[in-house]
Amino acid sequence: MRNLAYPLQFTFKVTTIANDFQAVDAYGNTIAYVREKIFKLKDNVDVYSDESKSQRLFNIRPISG
Numbered sequence: 001m002r003n004l005a006y007p008l009q010f011t012f013k014v015t016t017i018a019n020d021f022q023a024v025d026a027y028g029n030t031i032a033y034v035r036e037k038i039f040k041l042k043d044n045v046d047v048y049s050d051e052s053k054s055q056r057l058f059n060i061r062p063i064s065g
Contacts, residue, residue, distance in 0.1 A: 004031060022051060032057065 005026040013020040023032040033048040047058040 005029075 007026055008031070009024045011022045011024070013022075017038070019036045019038055021034050022030060023034075025031055030050045033051045033053065034045060035048070035053070036043065036045045043060070043062060045060040046053075046056055047060070049055040049057055
């Protein structure tokens, strides 16, 4: 990740379909938007560059095997 301006602010949105949160730096720039689907047998978390979800940065999922 790029240089971050601290403090970071996390805003959580808890909905019936997914748990979302946004991380914003001290200047108000969105540094990450995370969406986790709930009610899944295996967790699958997507991390996007912003709330528009146009660019996925990471996908976190369990290792199968």
